[in-house]
Amino acid sequence: NAGVTQTPKFQVLKTGQSMTLQCAQDMNHEYMSWYRQDPGMGLRLIHYSVGAGITDQGEVPNGYNVSRSTTEDFPLRLLSAAPSQTSVYFCASQGVGNQPQHFGDGTRLSIL
Amino acid sequence: QQQVKQSPQSLIVQKGGISIINCAYENTAFDYFPWYQQFPGKGPALLIAIRPDVSEKKEGRFTISFNKSAKQFSLHIMDSQPGDSATYFCAASEVDYKLSFGAGTTVTVRA
Numbered sequence: 001n002a003g004v005t006q007t008p009k010f011q012v013l014k015t016g017q018s019m020t021l022q023c024a025q026d027m028n029h030e031y032m033s034w035y036r037q038d039p040g041m042g043l044r045l046i047h048y049s050v051g052a053g054i055t056d057q058g059e060v061p062n063g064y065n066v067s068r069s070t071t072e073d074f075p076l077r078l079l080s081a082a083p084s085q086t087s088v089y090f091c092a093s094q095g096v097g098n099q100p101q102h103f104g105d106g107t108r109l110s111i112l
Numbered sequence: 113q114q115q116v117k118q119s120p121q122s123l124i125v126q127k128g129g130i131s132i133i134n135c136a137y138e139n140t141a142f143d144y145f146p147w148y149q150q151f152p153g154k155g156p157a158l159l160i161a162i163r164p165d166v167s168e169k170k171e172g173r174f175t176i177s178f179n180k181s182a183k184q185f186s187l188h189i190m191d192s193q194p195g196d197s198a199t200y201f202c203a204a205s206e207v208d209y210k211l212s213f214g215a216g217t218t219v220t221v222r223a
Contacts, residue, residue: 103155
């Protein structure tokens with residue numbers, strides 16, 4: 001079972017560039033989320049989705065867009081990268097009914 | 113402003129010792145309190161979780177203690193082993209899929 005798969009694992013961007021972080025899960029989970037992890041701040045919720053076609057903002061949504069066209073995929077888009085978005089990004093999925101969140105292994109993003 | 117405050121930032125414990133990590137929260141609507149374990153280069157993985165209707169939950173060497181009136185909860189790692197060396201995050205949520213995480217505690221177990 002692949003679980004939650006994130007691509008790419010590493011990426012370096014220049015300020016102003018755009019890119020999409022991919023996230024796919026094969027557990028048929030309804031809930032999916034994106035977090036960023038920064039030193040001394042834990043994980044902060046960026047956007048989340050409770051099902052295909054439904055997304056909402058988390059704690060730190062500015063500068064990021066998401067869409068959920070299928071149950072399996074939940075891509076995160078940076079429209080115009082800024083150095084403040086240098087971070088490790090984690091995607092997570094969760095089934096309904098008190099199920100644990102399953103995390104991918106992260107995308108390490110550096111913006112110069 | 114973090115909704116869940118976690119301490120200490122790091123700790124070192126000898127093999128066989130007890131590791132204790134504390135978390136505090138303000139939002140009384142939180143009703144789910146999980147702990148996650150993270151190894152370098154990996155995503156967090158659920159370790160143990162508790163709901164506020166119980167004051168303690170134990171799974172193997174890991175125990176959560178929960179004090180609803182004080183709005184505090186803690187993780188105890190008994191008989192700590194070198195394989196327990198990792199970063200531990202407490203979290204809390206009103207609905208299961210919207211977690212608020214603490215800042216994390218790096219635990220180092222010395223052999």
